[in-house]
Amino acid sequence: MARLYSNLIGWGHYAPDNIVTNNDLAKFVDTSDEWIQSRSGIKQRHIAEEHDLTSTMSSEAARRAMKQAGVEAEDVDFLIVATSSPDYMTPPVSSQVQDQLGLTCGAMTTLVGCTGFVYGLVTADQFIQTGAFKTIIVVGAELISRNLDWEDRTTCVLFGDGAGAVVLQATETPCGMRSFELGSEGASHEAIIAYCPGTAEPITHERIDARRQYLRMNGREVFKFATTTMGASLKRVLEKAQLTPDSVDLFIPHQANARIIEYAVKQMNLPPEKVVVNVDRYGNTSAASVPIALSEALSEGRAKPGDTLALVAFGAGLTWASTIFDLGPPVAKSPKRAQLKETVISEEGIVEGLIA
Numbered sequence: 001m002a003r004l005y006s007n008l009i010g011w012g013h014y015a016p017d018n019i020v021t022n023n024d025l026a027k028f029v030d031t032s033d034e035w036i037q038s039r040s041g042i043k044q045r046h047i048a049e050e051h052d053l054t055s056t057m058s059s060e061a062a063r064r065a066m067k068q069a070g071v072e073a074e075d076v077d078f079l080i081v082a083t084s085s086p087d088y089m090t091p092p093v094s095s096q097v098q099d100q101l102g103l104t105c106g107a108m109t110t111l112v113g114c115t116g117f118v119y120g121l122v123t124a125d126q127f128i129q130t131g132a133f134k135t136i137i138v139v140g141a142e143l144i145s146r147n148l149d150w151e152d153r154t155t156c157v158l159f160g161d162g163a164g165a166v167v168l169q170a171t172e173t174p175c176g177m178r179s180f181e182l183g184s185e186g187a188s189h190e191a192i193i194a195y196c197p198g199t200a201e202p203i204t205h206e207r208i209d210a211r212r213q214y215l216r217m218n219g220r221e222v223f224k225f226a227t228t229t230m231g232a233s234l235k236r237v238l239e240k241a242q243l244t245p246d247s248v249d250l251f252i253p254h255q256a257n258a259r260i261i262e263y264a265v266k267q268m269n270l271p272p273e274k275v276v277v278n279v280d281r282y283g284n285t286s287a288a289s290v291p292i293a294l295s296e297a298l299s300e301g302r303a304k305p306g307d308t309l310a311l312v313a314f315g316a317g318l319t320w321a322s323t324i325f326d327l328g329p330p331v332a333k334s335p336k337r338a339q340l341k342e343t344v345i346s347e348e349g350i351v352e353g354l355i356a
Helices: 033-040 054-069 093-101 113-130 186-191 205-209 219-240 258-268 286-299 335-355
Strands: 005-014 019-021 044-046 078-082 106-110 135-142 162-171 176-184 250-253 308-315 319-326
Touching: 005 054, 005 113, 005 176, 005 286, 033 258, 054 093, 054 135, 054 162, 054 286, 078 093, 078 113, 093 106, 093 135, 106 113, 113 135, 113 162, 113 176, 113 286, 113 308, 113 319, 135 286, 162 286, 176 219, 186 219, 219 258, 219 308, 219 319, 250 258, 250 286, 286 308
Parallel strands: 078 106, 078 135, 250 308
Antiparallel strands: 005 162, 019 044, 135 162, 176 319, 308 319
């Protein structure tokens, strides 16, 4: 059996229309545009409106990726949705997305914080390499604004909502994942945490009054973790892939904080034109961060067929994930439709020949 590889054939992203600037936040939070930009590089973020849900944002990003790839619902063999803000604790939001997309395949949700999309990408690649599935959709989505304490300026100014998705398809042409690393430093799990609701802290009036349901973050500890982890992990996956930083066409880091990205870029000695940065426009969209940046880069032509990409993320857990991924060649759109059309034409030709 020929070796199988993962070809990234479709991409798409979605962000709510509602844009909230730093000056907008300063009207009801003790902050300022200068304070936020100097610490994070963020100028604005997209915040979900009432009709937006994690499931609907995921589905819209996936639809755009499917359209770009030219695949139909019946072509999809598996769905992975990475998020820390599902519509409900149960059922898994992946089942809702599956239904909204009209899929009949298996679906699962991964909850690994901001690293979730890269974890999902690695999982999908393994399924494809083993021959288990041919076509897989991987989504990273987050509606984190509804889990924020809008009285806590240390967290609420940093995050935004959105979703990004890709379609991976099996091919015998060498491409896809060259190397990857998935990591966790569980001893620091409280550095990014929402205590309630959960089995450790079920919902009570006392916990709600204490605002235990909102996301809390130890910014100093997370910054230290990120600046020591991102560059080091990238170096290791490059070594596994037997590549140097110069061999990579585009670096797509988790868009948590412009200062963290700058530190990693300096560590790796990367030219700015090789690094994707959109945190200024989206804020930290957690699991949606990398796929939104990836989708934008592909849509804008910054990433092209044959390019080698480096993806890296860090997040709650504390976790991290990185991979070296080669973009494959473009593929013909809607293979099943094309095959059906050819068959119809062929049959018509035979009929016409018989009639003639």
